[in-house]
Amino acid sequence: MTSRLNIRNCVIVVLLLALALVPVYAALSGNTFPMSFSAGVIIQAMAAVSLNLIMGFGGMVSFGHAAYLGIGGYVVGILAKEGVGSGLVQWPLALVLSGLFALSVGALSLRTRGIYFIMITLAFTQMLYYVANALDRYGGDDGLTIQRRSEFGLVDLSSRTIFYYLCLALLLVTVYVVWRLVNSRFGLVIQGARSNDRRMNAIGFPTFHYKLVCFVIAGVICGLSGVLLANHTSFISPALMHWTRSGDLIVMTVLGGMGSVFGPVFGAVAFLMLEQILPPLIRPMASLFTIATGIDVSRAPEYWQILLGPLFLLVVLFARGGIDGVLAGMRRG
Amino acid sequence: MLYFIEQCLNGVQLGMLLFLLAAGLTLIFGIMDLVNLAHGSLYMIGAYFAASFTAETGSFVVGIGLALLATLLVGIVLEIIAIRPLYGRDHLDHVLATFGLLIFFNELVRLFWGPEGRTIPLSSEMLTAVQVLPGVYYPLYRLIIILATLTVAALLYFVVMRTRLGMLIRAGASNREVVGALGVNIKLLYTLVFGLGAALAGFAGMIQAPISYVQIGMGENILILAFVVIIIGGIGSIRGAFVAALMVGLIDTIGRAFLPDLVRLFVSYSAGSSAGPALSSMIIYALMAAVLIFRPEGLFPAKK
Numbered sequence: 001m002t003s004r005l006n007i008r009n010c011v012i013v014v015l016l017l018a019l020a021l022v023p024v025y026a027a028l029s030g031n032t033f034p035m036s037f038s039a040g041v042i043i044q045a046m047a048a049v050s051l052n053l054i055m056g057f058g059g060m061v062s063f064g065h066a067a068y069l070g071i072g073g074y075v076v077g078i079l080a081k082e083g084v085g086s087g088l089v090q091w092p093l094a095l096v097l098s099g100l101f102a103l104s105v106g107a108l109s110l111r112t113r114g115i116y117f118i119m120i121t122l123a124f125t126q127m128l129y130y131v132a133n134a135l136d137r138y139g140g141d142d143g144l145t146i147q148r149r150s151e152f153g154l155v156d157l158s159s160r161t162i163f164y165y166l167c168l169a170l171l172l173v174t175v176y177v178v179w180r181l182v183n184s185r186f187g188l189v190i191q192g193a194r195s196n197d198r199r200m201n202a203i204g205f206p207t208f209h210y211k212l213v214c215f216v217i218a219g220v221i222c223g224l225s226g227v228l229l230a231n232h233t234s235f236i237s238p239a240l241m242h243w244t245r246s247g248d249l250i251v252m253t254v255l256g257g258m259g260s261v262f263g264p265v266f267g268a269v270a271f272l273m274l275e276q277i278l279p280p281l282i283r284p285m286a287s288l289f290t291i292a293t294g295i296d297v298s299r300a301p302e303y304w305q306i307l308l309g310p311l312f313l314l315v316v317l318f319a320r321g322g323i324d325g326v327l328a329g330m331r332r333g
Numbered sequence: 334m335l336y337f338i339e340q341c342l343n344g345v346q347l348g349m350l351l352f353l354l355a356a357g358l359t360l361i362f363g364i365m366d367l368v369n370l371a372h373g374s375l376y377m378i379g380a381y382f383a384a385s386f387t388a389e390t391g392s393f394v395v396g397i398g399l400a401l402l403a404t405l406l407v408g409i410v411l412e413i414i415a416i417r418p419l420y421g422r423d424h425l426d427h428v429l430a431t432f433g434l435l436i437f438f439n440e441l442v443r444l445f446w447g448p449e450g451r452t453i454p455l456s457s458e459m460l461t462a463v464q465v466l467p468g469v470y471y472p473l474y475r476l477i478i479i480l481a482t483l484t485v486a487a488l489l490y491f492v493v494m495r496t497r498l499g500m501l502i503r504a505g506a507s508n509r510e511v512v513g514a515l516g517v518n519i520k521l522l523y524t525l526v527f528g529l530g531a532a533l534a535g536f537a538g539m540i541q542a543p544i545s546y547v548q549i550g551m552g553e554n555i556l557i558l559a560f561v562v563i564i565i566g567g568i569g570s571i572r573g574a575f576v577a578a579l580m581v582g583l584i585d586t587i588g589r590a591f592l593p594d595l596v597r598l599f600v601s602y603s604a605g606s607s608a609g610p611a612l613s614s615m616i617i618y619a620l621m622a623a624v625l626i627f628r629p630e631g632l633f634p635a636k637k
Contacts, residue, residue: 061425108622112629115368115424119564120625123618126557130618134611243557247370247432254429306444309437310415316430317418 048264056258059194064125072226087150098223143237257324348582357530363569373552379535408531567631588613
């Protein structure tokens with residue numbers, strides 16, 4: 001996030017330009033898939049950025065961050081089903097509830113640390129997951145289709161393009177807010193508490209309160225991401241809050257790099273892009289293999305995830321600092 | 334009352350199953366300080382091996398024997414190739430890397446066994462109900478599961494408490510560095526413990542396979558329950574895992590059986606049917622949260 005010209009900043013600019021131009025491409029080609037796909041990436045990047053605020057900067061490894069995706073999504077879905085379509089009601093309510101949930105979870109969880117913190121955040125999200133499963137009126141475990149996107153009077157979110165640019169703008173705002181936050185006095189206290197909680201307390205900072213506020217902010221941002229996700233997919237189900245979903249968010253964040261505010265955006269793009277890129281990459285390799293050995297592996301591209309798993313392992317072992325770390329390392333050459 | 338006894342037996346059966354998973358998980362956690370999200374994959378792989386070997390040999394017992402060896406082997410190879418470099422790393426690194434392994438194993442199974450699930454058919458005698466108490470009938474196979482897992486638990490207790498290997502394992506759980514400093518081959522010990530954990534998880538998958546469906550991702554939900562068990566019981570404690578597994582098994586099963594009726598007193602019939610199981614699952618997580626808040630080291634801490 002420095003103003004210097006380096007590889008990392010160039011990549012950021014190119015990535016943002018590419019994201020901004022996706023709707024143009026979609027309009028020219030008539031193919032809306034890239035736009036819908038990118039919107040998904042942007043929304044999940046936002047969730048990952050919020051997770052990074054507590055995990056990367058605050059050292060609070062939440063294994064239940066998907067709860068806020070669920071809260072945001074379910075508020076939109078439930079209100080829409082009950083006939084309250086106005087975004088002016090839906091969105092603030094979703095953010096308030098996300099914040100309240102984060103406040104209560106944080107107040108209880110922040111008394112623990114390390115693996116216990118990981119497990120207790122998981123526990124609260126699991127509880128919410130089962131609540132959603134029990135909501136018979138709202139689809140139970142089958143989920144609920146949302147008939148209409150949130151209504152905002154003049155701004156028509158049912159237009160894909162407007163919705164897309166709204167998501168992109170909100171992501172940029174989020175990154176900016178988080179960036180300002182971690183570089184503020186507040187952010188320095190949080191980072192200080194990550195390195196040495198006891199020392200920060202000793203010099204007079206009530207770190208518990210700082211961390212709790214940080215936890216709530218991250219929850220609210222992720223709640224917003226959930227609101228957008230529900231509007232994007234027009235569908236909510238308990239799967240939004242499944243623990244593997246929280247795992248995905250951790251993967252995106254660590255893959256992208258926890259050291260920087262923008263890292264998780266790289267992570268989300270890479271994580272979701274691999275899904276699109278790996279099969280076509282494997283295909284020619286599989287054909288060559290078939291020609292060379294006579295063994296038919298033409299179905300191999302369907303199994304792209306078999307490469308994805310070991311890739312995480314390699315990132316953990318050899319690319320600490322994730323994608324962002326690799327890009328920043330290039331600058332030093 | 335009879336229904337209650339039957340549900341208690343079901344709870345014990347689920348509890349013992351959880352114990353098999355949790356025992357390995359808690360040892361791996363306690364000794365190697367490794368968060369292993371791929372433990373549920375070994376449960377799944379065990380079940381698939383059992384399904385294949387049973388189909389090949391025509392005998393479930395032989396199938397289980399072969400599958401046990403195969404899972405042990407997978408566990409040892411996995412430890413040597415992928416897990417070993419992770420020791421001493423951050424828990425977050427463990428979560429990421431083993432989450433990757435979980436995805437890898439799901440795809441590997443899809444590659445070898447195809448996307449559709451498997452079943453292991455049981456002979457009709459196995460499915461008949463036997464009288465366990467006057468008036469209480471219980472399916473023979475479920476009874477066998479309880480007895481088999483109890484035997485394994487006793488065996489595990491014996492190995493951990495009464496043998497030299499067990500002594501090293503316990504010593505490793507309370508202080509790794511000192512055990513290493515005393516000249517014990519820590520690498521080998523770690524590999525053995527991981528292999529043992531893998532075999533236990535695989536065994537759980539195998540014996541559960543005939544009464545549930547063998548499918549991709551079957552280890553994921555039960556893995557989280559196993560984590561709940563080891564947190565409640567205290568990380569590294571076999572005894573804690575045993576007690577907590579029974580608690581969780583009984584709460585889950587009895588809650589599922591009786592809460593719907595209780596809930597229906599207040600809400601409509603169909604709402605009760607779905608709220609009941611959700612409520613009993615929530616009780617389990619609430620219990621874990623309470624343990625973490627008031628007794629973070631678990632009910633039966635291994636250390637000190």
